[in-house]
Amino acid sequence: MTTVKRIQYHQYGGPEVMRFEDFRPIRPGPGEVMVRVKAAAANPMDWKIRNGELKIMTGRRFPRGLGHDFAGVVTAVGDGVTRLGVGDDVLGGASMKAAGAFAEMVVAQEKAVVTKPANLSWEQAAAIPVVGLTAFQAIVNTSKLQAGHAVFIHGCLGGVGRSAAQLALARGATVGGSCSATAAHEAHDLGITPIVEFDFDATKLAGRFDVVFDTAGTLPIKTAQALLKPGGRIIDINPTPAKFVRSALPGPYRVLIGKAATADLDAVAQAAGKGILRLPVARTVPLGQAIAALTELERNRTPKGGKLIITTE
Numbered sequence: 487m488t489t490v491k492r493i494q495y496h497q498y499g500g501p502e503v504m505r506f507e508d509f510r511p512i513r514p515g516p517g518e519v520m521v522r523v524k525a526a527a528a529n530p531m532d533w534k535i536r537n538g539e540l541k542i543m544t545g546r547r548f549p550r551g552l553g554h555d556f557a558g559v560v561t562a563v564g565d566g567v568t569r570l571g572v573g574d575d576v577l578g579g580a581s582m583k584a585a586g587a588f589a590e591m592v593v594a595q596e597k598a599v600v601t602k603p604a605n606l607s608w609e610q611a612a613a614i615p616v617v618g619l620t621a622f623q624a625i626v627n628t629s630k631l632q633a634g635h636a637v638f639i640h641g642c643l644g645g646v647g648r649s650a651a652q653l654a655l656a657r658g659a660t661v662g663g664s665c666s667a668t669a670a671h672e673a674h675d676l677g678i679t680p681i682v683e684f685d686f687d688a689t690k691l692a693g694r695f696d697v698v699f700d701t702a703g704t705l706p707i708k709t710a711q712a713l714l715k716p717g718g719r720i721i722d723i724n725p726t727p728a729k730f731v732r733s734a735l736p737g738p739y740r741v742l743i744g745k746a747a748t749a750d751l752d753a754v755a756q757a758a759g760k761g762i763l764r765l766p767v768a769r770t771v772p773l774g775q776a777i778a779a780l781t782e783l784e785r786n787r788t789p790k791g792g793k794l795i796i797t798t799e
């Protein structure tokens with residue numbers, strides 16, 4: 487197979503280890519699909535993995551590709567793949583171990599790839615997988631939120647927070663949340679109320695929520711507990727060893743790690759196709775210029791207010 491361009495790195499480390507280089511993809515194995523990437527989206531997990539924070543799971547083989555979320559066209563399928571075929575327009579996520587979506591070609595597990603709704607652009611489709619799936623698994627699968635329930639989302643305008651807010655509102659739940667003061671109007675426009683700043687006073691909101699979803703991982707446990715109704719649950723998606731221990735104990739607190747699940751990703755894609763889930767695109771850059779944009783996002787958390795999208799054409 488001929489070489490393609492991708493962003494990769496030869497050792498774990500900071501933004502300086504990223505390279506834009508040639509790479510020779512290998513044919514998809516059993517249960518895998520190869521996709522010509524049209525657009526990919528950045529997530530904090532991309533730089534956490536590249537920094538080596540998850541090397542117990544991602545191993546020590548280099549070079550390693552970067553990036554998980556993508557949208558594109560299937561160009562080859564491995565043995566046993568029946569749901570998807572060559573020429574299908576899809577969106578999905580590369581596995582944490584393989585990564586490699588910031589590329590002209592990526593190989594992913596079929597179960598982590600679904601049909602792209604025709605009315606979504608490549609950029610809109612690429613923005614969905616990690617944040618939409620994690621939000622869906624928190625709000626729908628774990629919390630089973632429905633009309634009459636109330637959720638508080640800490641970091642309600644990040645990728646996961648915004649997705650969770652829209653999915654919860656679509657199910658008839660009410661959503662309160664925290665965001666920076668300058669962005670409060672955006673939360674208001676989504677239908678979030680009450681809206682507070684990140685360092686809010688929990689006593690004013692005590693006992694009002696069935697679910698507290700901490701997307702930032704910064705909410706003190708006592709604050710989260712104060713917000714809960716009796717029998718409510720706290721979901722945290724930013725694990726540490728101490729948080730895993732707490733999560734294993736009886737009580738309302740649980741760490742959630744998003745998992746590839748075709749039905750969930752398909753539900754999220756459908757929600758986006760129907761306009762229920764909208765993820766703003768803050769910036770679009772071509773693959774050849776993406777290292778500078780990824781570095782800026784990681785170091786300065788800019789651009790704010792939406793996803794950084796990388797395009798291949």
Ligand SMILES: NC(=O)c1ccc[n+]([C@@H]2O[C@H](COP(=O)([O-])OP(=O)(O)OC[C@H]3O[C@@H](n4cnc5c(N)ncnc54)[C@H](OP(=O)(O)O)[C@@H]3O)[C@@H](O)[C@H]2O)c1
Nearest residue numbers: 530531620641643644645646666684702704723742743744
């Ligand atoms: N466990 C899993 O499966 C899983 C899956 C996806 C993501 N994650 C993790 O979840 C986190 C959020 O992901 P994301 O994609 O939503 O990231 P994101 O789009 O960068 O959003 C982060 C949000 O947190 C807000 N924020 C900043 N400082 C805060 C604070 N002190 N308190 C509360 N919120 C604060 C940011 O607001 P400003 O923009 O105003 O600064 C932003 O809206 C990341 O750490 C990511 O690695 C975990």
